[in-house]
Amino acid sequence: xxxxxxxxPKVYGMxxxxxxxxxxxxxxxxxxxxxFKRWDVFSPFPIHGMDKAMGLGKSWLSAVVLCGGLTGLATxxxxxxxxxxIEYQTVVDAKPTNWATVPAFVPIFFELTILLSAFACxxxxxxxxxxxxxxxxxxxxxxxxxxxxxxxxLAIEGRDPKFSEExxxxxxxxxxxxxxxxxxx
Amino acid sequence: METPFDPEIAVKKIxxxxxxxxxxxxxxxVSTICEAKTPxxxxxxxxxxxxxxxxxxxxxxxxxxxxxxVWGENHPVGWxxxxxNFVFWIGIGHAGTxxxxxxxxxxxxxxxxxxxxxxxxxxxxxxCAGIFPGIHVGRVWMAWFLAPVxxxxxxxxxxxxxxxxxxxxxxxxxxxxxxxxxxxxVPDLATLRDRTTSRVKKxxxxxxxxxxxxxxxxxxxxxxxxxxLAGISTPLVLSVHSxxxxxxxTSVIPGWHTTIFPPYFVAGAIFGGFAMxxxxxxxxxxxxxxxxxxxxxxHIDKMCKIILLTGSIVGYAxxxxxxxxWYGGNPYEQWLFLRNRLADPWIFTKWLHLAxxxxxxxWAYWCMITCNVISPQFFWFKKNRYNLWVVFPIxxxxxxxxxxxxxxxxxxxxxxxxxxxxxHLYHPSWVEIGTFVGTFGIFLSLFLLFMRYLPMVAMSExxxxxxxxxxxxxxxxxxxxxxxxxxxx
Numbered sequence: 001x002x003x004x005x006x007x008x009p010k011v012y013g014m015x016x017x018x019x020x021x022x023x024x025x026x027x028x029x030x031x032x033x034x035x036f037k038r039w040d041v042f043s044p045f046p047i048h049g050m051d052k053a054m055g056l057g058k059s060w061l062s063a064v065v066l067c068g069g070l071t072g073l074a075t076x077x078x079x080x081x082x083x084x085x086i087e088y089q090t091v092v093d094a095k096p097t098n099w100a101t102v103p104a105f106v107p108i109f110f111e112l113t114i115l116l117s118a119f120a121c122x123x124x125x126x127x128x129x130x131x132x133x134x135x136x137x138x139x140x141x142x143x144x145x146x147x148x149x150x151x152x153x154l155a156i157e158g159r160d161p162k163f164s165e166e167x168x169x170x171x172x173x174x175x176x177x178x179x180x181x182x183x184x185x
Numbered sequence: 186m187e188t189p190f191d192p193e194i195a196v197k198k199i200x201x202x203x204x205x206x207x208x209x210x211x212x213x214x215v216s217t218i219c220e221a222k223t224p225x226x227x228x229x230x231x232x233x234x235x236x237x238x239x240x241x242x243x244x245x246x247x248x249x250x251x252x253x254x255v256w257g258e259n260h261p262v263g264w265x266x267x268x269x270n271f272v273f274w275i276g277i278g279h280a281g282t283x284x285x286x287x288x289x290x291x292x293x294x295x296x297x298x299x300x301x302x303x304x305x306x307x308x309x310x311x312x313c314a315g316i317f318p319g320i321h322v323g324r325v326w327m328a329w330f331l332a333p334v335x336x337x338x339x340x341x342x343x344x345x346x347x348x349x350x351x352x353x354x355x356x357x358x359x360x361x362x363x364x365x366x367x368x369x370x371v372p373d374l375a376t377l378r379d380r381t382t383s384r385v386k387k388x389x390x391x392x393x394x395x396x397x398x399x400x401x402x403x404x405x406x407x408x409x410x411x412x413x414l415a416g417i418s419t420p421l422v423l424s425v426h427s428x429x430x431x432x433x434x435t436s437v438i439p440g441w442h443t444t445i446f447p448p449y450f451v452a453g454a455i456f457g458g459f460a461m462x463x464x465x466x467x468x469x470x471x472x473x474x475x476x477x478x479x480x481x482x483x484h485i486d487k488m489c490k491i492i493l494l495t496g497s498i499v500g501y502a503x504x505x506x507x508x509x510x511w512y513g514g515n516p517y518e519q520w521l522f523l524r525n526r527l528a529d530p531w532i533f534t535k536w537l538h539l540a541x542x543x544x545x546x547x548w549a550y551w552c553m554i555t556c557n558v559i560s561p562q563f564f565w566f567k568k569n570r571y572n573l574w575v576v577f578p579i580x581x582x583x584x585x586x587x588x589x590x591x592x593x594x595x596x597x598x599x600x601x602x603x604x605x606x607x608x609h610l611y612h613p614s615w616v617e618i619g620t621f622v623g624t625f626g627i628f629l630s631l632f633l634l635f636m637r638y639l640p641m642v643a644m645s646e647x648x649x650x651x652x653x654x655x656x657x658x659x660x661x662x663x664x665x666x667x668x669x670x671x672x673x674x
Contacts, residue, residue: 025656028401044208044376045648046404047656054401059409065417079333083341092343104345107428111353114421118361118414122368125410129403132395139398147399148376148645150208 012137012185013039014168015144015155016177021047024152027175028053031154034171038157042138042147061124068120069113076112080105137185155183201295201650203478208648214475215642216380226472227637234629241623244616245320253323255616262599262611267321269591270621272429272450274314274628275355276587278362279422279451280458281307285365286418289411295487297646298479301373302469303462304366305641309631310461311359313624318351320620347431354428361421365414368407371397372645426450433594439518440525440598443509449502456495456557457587459488460580465632467577469641479642482571489570492583496561499590503558517603525597526550545610546597549589556586 018024021043028041032055041050051057084090084105089097126132138144138155147153154177156168165182172180202211248255258265281303288296319328331352335341342349375397378390397403427447434446443449463485470476507527510518527533528540529547544550560582569575601608635641652658 020658021654022656022658041401042399043401043404044212044399045372045645045654046408047401047654048649049656050401051405053656056402056405059406061406061409062413065413069417080344083335084344088335088339088341090340090343092345095345101345107347107350107424107431108344108353110420110424111350111357114417114424115357115360117417118364121410121413121417122364125368125406126395128406129400131397131403134391134396136396136398144398145379148372148379149212 010185011158011165012140012183013155013157013160013163014165014172014180015138015141015153015183016172016180017143018152018154018177021152023176024154025050025053027154027172027177030175031156031171034162036156036160036162038160038163040155040157042144042151042153042155044148044150059128061121061128064124065117065121068123069117071120072112072114072116073109075116076105076109079112080108137183141181141183143179143181199481199483200652201298201481201483202647203481206478206651207653208651211479211642211644211647211651212376212380215479215640215644216377218473218475218636219377219638219640220381223637224472227633231630231633234626234633237626238623238630239626241620241626244619244623245316248320248616248620249325253321255614257612257614257617259609259611261602261607261609262596264321264595264599265611266592266613266617266621267317268432269588269595270624271314271317271321272591272595273457273588274310274317274624275358275429276426276450276454276591277458277461278307278310278314278358279426279454280462281305281310282358282362282418282422283455283458284462285369286415286422289415290419293487294650295484297643297650298481298484299462299466299488299642300646301366301369301643302466302635302641304362304369305632305635305639306458306461306465307362308359308366309628309635310458311355311362312631313628315355315359316620316624316627318355347428347435350428351432354425358421358425361414361418365418368410368414369643369646370639371395372399372407373640373643375399376644377640423451426454438598438602439515439521440506440594442518443506445502445505445509449499452495452498452502453557453587453590456492456499456561457583459492459495460583460587463488463492463576463580464584467573467580469636476642479647485573485576486567486570489564489576492580493561493564496557496583500558503554521598521601525601526593544597545600546593549593550597553586553589553593556582557590560586 016027018027024041024043025047028050031039032053041047041054043050081102084097084101085099091097095101138147138153143151144153145151154172156163156172162168169180206214256265256267258267281300284296284303285300285307288300318331319325322328330336330342331349333342333344333349333353371394374390374394378387378394381387381390427450430446430450433441434443436442466476466480467485470480507522510522523533523544524540524542525544525546527547527550528542528544529551530543533539534541534543560579563569563575563579569579596611600611648654
């Protein structure tokens with residue numbers, strides 16, 4: 001076990017900078033076609049079509065939101081139905097309290113569905129993006145501070161089975177990457 | 186050789202960001218608003234708004250400690266400025282959600298310049314709105330009765346009551362708006378984190394940016410989350426003002442008991458909200474001239490068109506209320522509309538002989554008509570929509586008009602109800618006026634703080650509408666070479 005730990009690369013990966021969204025897009029297509037699995041691109045905004053260029057499918061965050069929404073709806077059904085129809089029927093203004101009054105519960109059904117959908121959405125975003133985190137190896141690279149400005153970066157992780165310091169460097173340079181740098185953990 | 190028809194060329198679009206600004210320009214100019222030293226005008230403005238807010242808080246404290254009798258409300262006018270102000274502020278919030286959610290779903294790319302500040306406006310307006318239902322109950326320590334928990338003796342709140350729906354609608358609206366706004370802020374907070382040199386700011390931005398690094402594996406989920414939040418906020422915002430209108434529409438008071446209320450209230454909310462967006466952004470782009478390239482005359486033009494559309498819907502709703510009062514044949518409703526609202530001292534009373542005496546609140550009704558129906562009609566003309574000296578006074582009229590609309594609906598309907606022996610005119614006390622003025626102080630103070638400490642334009646979103654962000658974008662100079670190399674598409 002110890003030897004395995006020692007043999008692990010001390011580097012996080014190899015990163016390169018690209019001049020524009022278009023260049024990063026085409027670079028991502030080439031890295032995808034070269035068969036890499038553990039890599040990522042970084043940009044100041046979501047680039048249109050990048051998921052396809054990286055070979056990523058649809059985000060299934062929506063499934064979590066559906067579960068959240070259904071939980072909200074079920075909560076509202078129980079919260080309104082149990083006290084108002086079963087446990088403690090309160091007569092207000094001589095109005096009925098039977099099952100035919102269910103339409104009056106619809107607004108709160110709707111609101112709680114929305115509320116729990118929204119919470120599920122943000123929660124799922126955090127979990128699926130593995131956030132929050134306070135640091136990341138990419139932040140060790142001083143050029144990377146421009147990622148929120150106008151910087152376009154591509155990084156291949158050392159953990160990728162196809163990673164090799166010389167070949168990956170040559171590959172990144174051949175597809176137009178500038179400032180190819182080894183990123184340390 | 187003839188060039189094939191290309192709709193992109195046939196309809197020449199005005200760029201959404203003026204003067205061909207690039208990404209680094211956007212980052213620099215938006216970030217420096219909150220990075221630079223606090224300008225003098227900010228302190229001047231804050232030293233006006235903050236004491237105003239404090240005065241409002243003192244009025245609330247006086248009202249709570251003395252009792253709700255310090256207000257001018259009494260039977261039969263049990264709802265007056267308090268609920269007028271509540272509906273006024275909650276309505277203003279709706280434009281922010283329309284911009285952030287509905288315009289996102291309809292792919293209106295111009296929204297990216299204004300959505301951040303409009304969403305902030307929503308939050309601060311809902312904060313102001315939330316004050317009034319809380320304090321108008323009189324005994325605020327009983328406000329927990331609003332919560333869906335059993336009261337004393339195990340009695341539950343009435344889930345069939347629109348007032349309880351309203352509690353759920355408004356609190357859900359505020360919570361979802363905060364989540365949506367914060368989700369949008371995260372990439373921009375990361376940008377500020379990477380730029381700042383101050384250790385204190387670095388710490389806070391690091392915490393609140395959640396470690397965001399623009400990774401596409403994160404953007405993938407982020408875009409889905411953003412789409413869903415927009416998708417659920419769209420019916421939410423329509424539901425909130427519909428539920429607010431149910432507070433009135435489900436009662437039997439003439440002037441309230443109307444099926445047209447939900448769409449009428451929603452249109453009015455968007456109308457008033459866009460007026461407030463312009464009220465804030467027109468001075469902001471004068472104080473920060475760099476915003477003029479982001480919030481261009483084209484943006485103001487589009488907002489004016491929405492004001493014209495929604496103002497006309499509101500005008501239609503006013504007319505339809507009258508039609509139904511006449512067509513429905515309910516004498517109480519006819520009395521209300523003619524004798525409580527319409528009858529001004531000259532034309533309707535003297536000349537047309539429609540009423541014996543002028544309606545007690547005729548001036549409020551005609552303020553509403555002038556500000557909400559007549560004033561936006563100037564926006565039919567392009568010249569007016571591009572002239573800020575015309576736009577700003579009109580949006581101020583709309584702000585006032587929408588407040589009067591709620592006052593007219595609430596007070597004129599209650600003041601003269603079914604029993605003439607109960608009739609009573611309402612006058613506000615200084616405490617009510619002070620509380621309302623105070624909420625403007627709260628709203629503007631919060632907005633000034635927002636401008637000072639957070640990016641007031643969504644940088645990561647506005648970069649998407651720049652031509653260079655398109656991965657298939659070709660620079661002007663290379664376009665011909667590119668086209669001839671690849672042949673015709």
